[in-house]
Amino acid sequence: MKRIAILAIAATNQPVYRHYIGSYWTELIRHTAANVPHIDVYLLNEHGRKDPLFAPIADHIIEDPDADVKRLVPARFRTANTPGILSKTIHALDVLSGRYDVFFRTNLSSMLKLSAFDRFVQSSATLGYSGQFVWRDALRSHLLDRGMVGEGRSISDLSELDGYPGNSFVSGSGYLLRADEAASLVERRHQLRYDLPDDVAVGLMFERADMLQGFSEIIWPEWPVSEMLERIATTTAAHLRLQHFPVERAMALWRYVHRQQLWL
Numbered sequence: 001m002k003r004i005a006i007l008a009i010a011a012t013n014q015p016v017y018r019h020y021i022g023s024y025w026t027e028l029i030r031h032t033a034a035n036v037p038h039i040d041v042y043l044l045n046e047h048g049r050k051d052p053l054f055a056p057i058a059d060h061i062i063e064d065p066d067a068d069v070k071r072l073v074p075a076r077f078r079t080a081n082t083p084g085i086l087s088k089t090i091h092a093l094d095v096l097s098g099r100y101d102v103f104f105r106t107n108l109s110s111m112l113k114l115s116a117f118d119r120f121v122q123s124s125a126t127l128g129y130s131g132q133f134v135w136r137d138a139l140r141s142h143l144l145d146r147g148m149v150g151e152g153r154s155i156s157d158l159s160e161l162d163g164y165p166g167n168s169f170v171s172g173s174g175y176l177l178r179a180d181e182a183a184s185l186v187e188r189r190h191q192l193r194y195d196l197p198d199d200v201a202v203g204l205m206f207e208r209a210d211m212l213q214g215f216s217e218i219i220w221p222e223w224p225v226s227e228m229l230e231r232i233a234t235t236t237a238a239h240l241r242l243q244h245f246p247v248e249r250a251m252a253l254w255r256y257v258h259r260q261q262l263w264l
Helices: 015-035 052-060 084-095 114-123 139-145 179-187 198-204 225-234 247-259
Strands: 004-009 039-045 061-063 102-107 110-112 174-178 216-219 239-242
Touching: 004 015, 004 084, 015 039, 015 052, 015 114, 015 247, 039 052, 039 084, 052 061, 061 084, 084 179, 084 198, 102 110, 102 114, 102 179, 110 114, 139 198, 174 179, 216 225, 225 247
Parallel strands: 004 039, 004 102, 039 061, 216 239
Antiparallel strands: 102 174, 110 239
């Protein structure tokens, strides 16, 4: 039986994030802690960001102790997420090293169909760095398209990346790592490009990223709730991405998902 750690990047600065933490993620943590001993769920928090929302699940919060993430990235390249998301991810992988066989890094606006997710992981003999939303052989072109290459940009010239093996990356909304891959990121943490989007920085470190067709499904907020529920109930996907939901729609959907236990 593979031991699995689910790691979700936490934030409390938007009402919808607070809803996700107080509803789905708290329920998932409680359920797995009581009923699924080989799966643990952790929310990855920033240094010093205390919030009453975390009190009931305090044992499942991993706080990045490095308050000085500013040193990782020049000021002109910092954003609300850079370098914080990557720093929190690497710290969590370090803290949990040796305890799990598989890691799933995701975000608050994702939801798992837990049984389907567990079956998928347990039945996959060669599972490695992977997910559904993969930019295959397109990492460098993605950076060019995003305007991140050139004079005064994060990367002055693509030749700066010649020493990195990867040219594919998996969306940070949901990617899997084997234990040895997670350990290799921790070991090479000083080689990471913290000035890039976290998922791109991770992709640079691996020679390949596998696409898991059918692993994920996007749920759109403009759909009627009845259609969302039908998709969630009938999909074979294990990972659901709630794409840009306002808090009112997220709350309306959760009431039915929770009542019908569609996330189990």
